[in-house]
Amino acid sequence: MHLEYQVYEADFVNAGAASSAIKKTLKQLNVNPQIVKRVVVALYEAEVNAIAHAYGGMIYADIEPDKITVKVVDKGPGIPDIAWAMQEGNSTASPEVRNMGFGAGMGLPNIQKNVDKLNVTSTVGVGTTVEMEVNFA
Amino acid sequence: MKLREISELLNAKVLCGHDRLEEEHESAFASDLMSDVLTLGDYNPVILTGLCNMQTIRTCEMGNLDIIVLVRKKKATEEMIEEAEDEGMVVMECDYSMFKACGLLFQAGMKPIF
Numbered sequence: 001m002h003l004e005y006q007v008y009e010a011d012f013v014n015a016g017a018a019s020s021a022i023k024k025t026l027k028q029l030n031v032n033p034q035i036v037k038r039v040v041v042a043l044y045e046a047e048v049n050a051i052a053h054a055y056g057g058m059i060y061a062d063i064e065p066d067k068i069t070v071k072v073v074d075k076g077p078g079i080p081d082i083a084w085a086m087q088e089g090n091s092t093a094s095p096e097v098r099n100m101g102f103g104a105g106m107g108l109p110n111i112q113k114n115v116d117k118l119n120v121t122s123t124v125g126v127g128t129t130v131e132m133e134v135n136f137a
Numbered sequence: 138m139k140l141r142e143i144s145e146l147l148n149a150k151v152l153c154g155h156d157r158l159e160e161e162h163e164s165a166f167a168s169d170l171m172s173d174v175l176t177l178g179d180y181n182p183v184i185l186t187g188l189c190n191m192q193t194i195r196t197c198e199m200g201n202l203d204i205i206v207l208v209r210k211k212k213a214t215e216e217m218i219e220e221a222e223d224e225g226m227v228v229m230e231c232d233y234s235m236f237k238a239c240g241l242l243f244q245a246g247m248k249p250i251f
């Protein structure tokens with residue numbers, strides 16, 4: 001099953017809509033609730049990142065019998081130092097993002113803790129792609 | 138502790154989830170940082186927070202956390218209450234500070250999750 005969602009820059013009102021839709025789909029497919037929670041927490045952090053830090057982007061989810069693969073492709077500005085961004089506590093979040101309860105530098109580390117595979121690639125001026133995979137068993 | 142007892146102890150106004158007030162819950166977690174709320178793994182503690190916007194409800198939805206106490210006189214919007222009702226959540230508003238609300242619950246036997 002292939003699902004696609006568009007997310008828009010600074011659209012905090014709808015932040016989480018894609019994650020919520022994917023959560024409902026996984027529940028309908030009777031995926032183990034603990035696995036669903038891991039997928040959704042990771043995806044929600046990535047979705048908020050694309051809205052808070054990037055100029056929006058796309059979320060592509062592929063659900064197979066044994067795993068889900070999600071790719072969040074944003075439109076930039078890109079991450080100059082991914083290793084720095086992966087460290088807990090490092091953040092470039094705006095005051096607006098912090099007012100929403102995010103921006104403490106826990107997003108990418110939180111994603112890493114919840115997925116089985118994570119690949120973050122970024123080109124400054126082009127964008128960032130976060131690919132994650134969670135096995136169902 | 139029953140959710141009804143929590144609402145009484147905190148002098149809190151229950152906004153939605155009135156049908157769940159006889160449920161027993163024994164642990165709580167307090168944070169204004171939603172990324173912290175998303176690190177709780179399989180637990181479903183009562184969440185105390187002073188963060189009061191749609192992201193509070195969404196974050197709890199993503200984390201399977203369905204009991205929210207808004208502290209420091211924060212008032213939920215209609216939109217927040219509607220979303221919480223759709224998700225079957227219990228949401229309360231409490232005028233006390235985070236410190237006082239946590240202190241009262243701890244004193245009454247509510248447990249931390251770590």
